[in-house]
Amino acid sequence: MSPVVILFVACLLRSVAGDGKGVRQMxxxxxxxxxPARLHCSHNxxxxxLLMFWYRKTAADGLKHVLSTAPFKSQPEFGNAGPGDFWAEQAEAERGFLAVRKARxxxxxxxxxxxxxxxxxVRLCEGAPKMSDTLLHDANRTC
Known part of the structure; x- marks a missing residue:
């Protein structure tokens, strides 16, 4: 069996005011x-x-903004994690995905x-780390 990469998706749902509305991830x-790999995200x-932000946390680099997307943008805006081998699509406001072309x-x-x-x-899903206002602002500014 060939080696595998584990992409942990840290949260499933954040319910706002107990009304069942929130951000969902696989x-x-x-x-x-x-x-290749795809991580899906949706919200209600x-x-x-209509803006979607993706973040990654590693032991070596800490928390980084990977990229931002919007349905009206043809290309994602890459964050401080750099473009790497990532891309994303968001055809509509309520759903999108982050993808890796060839997992490393x-x-x-x-x-x-x-x-x-x-x-x-900005709304985060349940279990997301507290993000600094600077990190959230920098991500929001890219869109």
């Missing part, structure tokens, strides 16, 4: 080295939340999805 993913917060050992980490409005309201 569960953890095992990927063979050199193979309404069309105003250094792609292993914990990934979080967040969604936001053009006015700076």
């Amino acid at each position: 569960s953890d993913l095992l990927v063979r080295l050199g193979h 917060l309404g069309g105003a939340f 050992a250094n792609d292993a980490g914990v990934y979080w999805c967040a969604v936001g409005t053009l006015h700076g309201d």
